Amino acid sequence: MTKHVRRRKAIAAITATGAMLAVGMSFTSAAGAAPAGSSAAAASSAVPGNLKLIKTKTSLLGKHHWYQQTFKGLPVINGYYAQHVDKSGKIVQVSDGRDAVPASLDVSAKVPSATATKSANTAATARAARSRSTGGKGVVPTPAATQGTAQLAVVGGPDARLVWNVTSRSTEGVIRSLVDAKDGKVVKSEVISDHADGRGSVFDPNPVVTLKNEDLVDNDDKNQNDLFLAQKNVILRNLDGSGNLVGPYVNIKEAKGGVAYNKNNNFVFQRANDKFEQVMAYYQVNQTQEYIHSLGFTEVNNESQDFSINTFDGDNSFYDPSIDMITMGEGGVDDAEDAEVIWHEYGHAIQDDIVPGYGESAEAGAMGEGFGDYWAVTMSVPVSKNYDLPCVMDWDAVSYTSGPKHCLRRTDTGKTTDDMVGQVHADGEIWSNALWDIHQALGRNKANKVILQGTFFYAPDTSFADAARVTVQSARLLYGKAAADKVTTAFKARKIL
Numbered sequence: 001m002t003k004h005v006r007r008r009k010a011i012a013a014i015t016a017t018g019a020m021l022a023v024g025m026s027f028t029s030a031a032g033a034a035p036a037g038s039s040a041a042a043a044s045s046a047v048p049g050n051l052k053l054i055k056t057k058t059s060l061l062g063k064h065h066w067y068q069q070t071f072k073g074l075p076v077i078n079g080y081y082a083q084h085v086d087k088s089g090k091i092v093q094v095s096d097g098r099d100a101v102p103a104s105l106d107v108s109a110k111v112p113s114a115t116a117t118k119s120a121n122t123a124a125t126a127r128a129a130r131s132r133s134t135g136g137k138g139v140v141p142t143p144a145a146t147q148g149t150a151q152l153a154v155v156g157g158p159d160a161r162l163v164w165n166v167t168s169r170s171t172e173g174v175i176r177s178l179v180d181a182k183d184g185k186v187v188k189s190e191v192i193s194d195h196a197d198g199r200g201s202v203f204d205p206n207p208v209v210t211l212k213n214e215d216l217v218d219n220d221d222k223n224q225n226d227l228f229l230a231q232k233n234v235i236l237r238n239l240d241g242s243g244n245l246v247g248p249y250v251n252i253k254e255a256k257g258g259v260a261y262n263k264n265n266n267f268v269f270q271r272a273n274d275k276f277e278q279v280m281a282y283y284q285v286n287q288t289q290e291y292i293h294s295l296g297f298t299e300v301n302n303e304s305q306d307f308s309i310n311t312f313d314g315d316n317s318f319y320d321p322s323i324d325m326i327t328m329g330e331g332g333v334d335d336a337e338d339a340e341v342i343w344h345e346y347g348h349a350i351q352d353d354i355v356p357g358y359g360e361s362a363e364a365g366a367m368g369e370g371f372g373d374y375w376a377v378t379m380s381v382p383v384s385k386n387y388d389l390p391c392v393m394d395w396d397a398v399s400y401t402s403g404p405k406h407c408l409r410r411t412d413t414g415k416t417t418d419d420m421v422g423q424v425h426a427d428g429e430i431w432s433n434a435l436w437d438i439h440q441a442l443g444r445n446k447a448n449k450v451i452l453q454g455t456f457f458y459a460p461d462t463s464f465a466d467a468a469r470v471t472v473q474s475a476r477l478l479y480g481k482a483a484a485d486k487v488t489t490a491f492k493a494r495k496i497l
Contacts, residue, residue, distance in 0.1 A: 062086040071101045071154045099156025109181035113150040116164035120177035123186045124168040198236035198265030200279040205339035205380045206395030218333045223272045245282040249289040252278045256310035277336035284339045301353040319348035332399030340376035340393045347372035360461035365424040370431030411436040416495040437490035450475045464496045
């Protein structure tokens with residue numbers, strides 16, 4: 001489509017200084033009644049037809065009435081009209097941004113909204129992928145855009161037409177796509193929200209692993225020279241541009257001391273600052289979702305996951321499925337200072353998203369803990385330089401374990417079902433060991449594709465054996481008999497099959 005040229009009508013009632021208002025915005029929210037007061041009577045009498053009042057603002061000098069242009073009851077994209085009235089009710093300025101629309105334009109859609117939405121989302125996904133260049137390292141995998149709303153509207157000007165106005169969410173932010181309601185072609189796609197990358201400082205995954213130092217201590221959350229050396233400056237991708245740590249995969253919803261805000265998206269803090277943990281949660285979960293999408297999954301907790309940071313003073317973190325919230329505690333080492341704690345809790349959110357009501361049996365609960373531990377370990381692989389990978393939550397554990405190694409749990413204990421004790425964390429080590437063996441046998445990416453795919457076939461009250469069988473079947477369907485045999489061997493070693 002050739003970009004249409006707006007035909008601005010005469011701008012009437014110019015101010016005493018001769019200045020004119022030229023505004024390029026359009027407002028599409030619902031409107032109220034006609035302007036009230038003495039100025040309203042004067043203003044409304046001079047308003048052209050086919051306009052819908054959408055907003056009245058009061059300033060020091062008077063009132064400002066904004067209208068949406070309409071055609072046969074439908075909004076005209078970017079068509080606006082404004083009257084600016086002084087305190088006496090006199091119109092002192094008019095801005096007219098209406099577009100010409102042929103009276104004969106048919107406003108009956110031939111393309112259904114669902115079809116238009118699909119086309120718009122495809123376009124939004126494609127444009128987001130084009131923007132994710134990684135400077136010689138290829139293209140960052142881009143998740144499919146999700147639909148917000150689809151409404152019929154009219155484009156005016158020389159290329160006047162009926163369109164579906166579709167808003168979508170993608171890694172670029174909010175995208176507005178105009179889809180021709182007659183032939184289904186996307187005629188325009190543009191970002192209408194702010195979207196930005198930011199800067200932050202994090203532990204990745206934690207100080208013990210980064211520095212390979214088992215002698216580090218928390219020291220009551222104080223800044224320390226040794227811990228400063230473990231911090232890493234990173235790019236915070238996919239921020240929504242609001243100045244908060246919010247994006248398509250993470251929403252720092254509440255936090256001790258208030259949620260972090262920076263209008264320039266600069267979130268570099270030292271670990272003694274409670275906002276440091278907010279940055280940790282945002283960065284590590286965003287990294288996780290980008291990895292999951294790289295595996296080909298577009299519906300594995302593909303949402304802005306709510307986090308509550310440092311709001312629980314106990315030495316514990318937890319996922320609450322009733323409100324879909326992950327709470328990170330601050331007892332001992334602040335839990336969100338250890339990426340493996342974040343990844344573990346996010347593992348619960350993953351399973352709850354894939355299997356509604358997951359965890360309705362003791363073995364399912366143990367598998368949840370085991371998967372969380374495994375997920376922490378597999379996410380740690382790219383940044384841990386092979387430092388004692390099966391050790392889970394090395395930094396968080398310094399508050400309550402003695403050396404020589406600090407591990408909350410491990411994924412290589414060698415436990416089998418003969419060692420079950422009826423406690424979900426302890427029994428979870430059986431499941432995490434099986435998953436870690438699969439990881440070793442198939443490699444990280446293949447293993448995680450198989451494990452995530454198998455989860456889609458779980459029941460809420462699944463057993464070790466049933467979950468193992470669907471995981472084997474997933475390996476067979478994805479990679480063939482040889483892979484399935486390796487997965488079977490891993491489960492047999494734990495006496496699950």
